[in-house]
Amino acid sequence: MEENKRIIKDCKVVIIGGSAGSLQVLLQILPFIENPISFAIVIVVHRKQSDEQTLEALLALKSQVKVIDVEDKVALKPGFIYIAPSNYHLLFEKEKTLSLDTSEKINYSRPTIDVSFESAAEIYGSALVGILLSGSNSDGTIGMKAIQNAGGITVVQNPVSAEMSFMPNNAILHTQPDYVLNTEEILAFIKEINPD
């Protein structure tokens, strides 16, 4: 989608959502993002309740950018990666902190991509980039719409390159994402955010 390529500046948060098949994509992107980054990366993926810390540990090991273990009311600062803990919804507060919520599962999930995307859109508006990866349910589409309505940029993984194409396909069908990119392109896209 070279034709509508534009420079993204003043981005404060990049939020990435995914489900089945998204871990491999994250592992092809996050380790190649170089320090320092001028925005925060927040990751919301569906995961097993029993998977307490393995995703954090794996990404912390692989990534150059420091991974923060999200606890309630942790400050959201540029330069770090934050991962939504299992079994909580992840929300964004005006005070630029992250908060947690154990309310009912939505789309059979907790965390839910829609909930975090909507909440991030409300606080960060046009300073937000939302990226939706592989997955086999419809979570994320409502959240992508919310990001667009608030003036943020949306990116969907090219369904052809996704292990599970339902989630990206559903988002493309119901929203008009700014970009549809394969894995390498997503990496290049993130690297070009907030150029000096």
Added chain:
Amino acid sequence: MIEDIELEALINDVYEYYGFDFGSYSRASLKRRVSRVFYLDGFKHFHEFLSKVRTDPEYCKRMIDEITVNVTEMFRDPSFYMTLRKDILPLLGTKPFIRIWHAGCSTGEEVYSMAIMLKELGLLHKSILYATDINAAVLETAKSGIFPLRMIKDYADNYRDSGGQEDFSDYYIANYGYAKFSEDLSEKMVFSQHNLVSDTSFNEFDLILCRNVLIYFDNNLQKRVVNLFDDSLAVLGFLALGTKETIKYSISPTKYKQFEREKIWRKIKE
């Protein structure tokens, strides 16, 4: 989603008309919860909703019951319960009497989990379990000890993963889609309404559990509540929070010592 200004108007009115103070609740979650009730109850305009809350105390009560999060389970986070069973409760067991407070107990699943462990450790007879919540409706469920049967398989798994070795089904009778837990377990429980925002300390405890409640409060209110727990905790008593909660922003770190890597802190001085 409702607007920020509407949420603030609601918070104001609920405080002014009924004395319940939601002013220090975390806004992101509260806004979602209020929006949920607003749409669930079929309102179209916020002023209608607001006027209903103002003029109908029964409706206001329902609204408050609906906005407070009451999702809980038995033996939630099995490794936490394993630590209680293996380390904390045996330590408390050396005392002649064990006083436990479940603050924000919701429908009581954690209180029954505690009673099961105390019973298996031979400590239930000398324990007392205070269980409190802001929400009167959930306390009625907690008192009854009746939980949906569809959850029981997960609870039995959690029980086993937390070190339980008995037959979990011995603790309840299944009927009409519900599991009723044995009254032997609830004998030592005292249920009462208590609001962490405005009420004070009412006893001294050896163990206070308040799991996934502080996440709904802002930093100031968290501070107040942790200090309320401090006032209610005997020296060498334990405070247990949810797996993503911390006391580190709320109280002097020299007063409490964290127990290994669990979200359990021991009060080491007055």
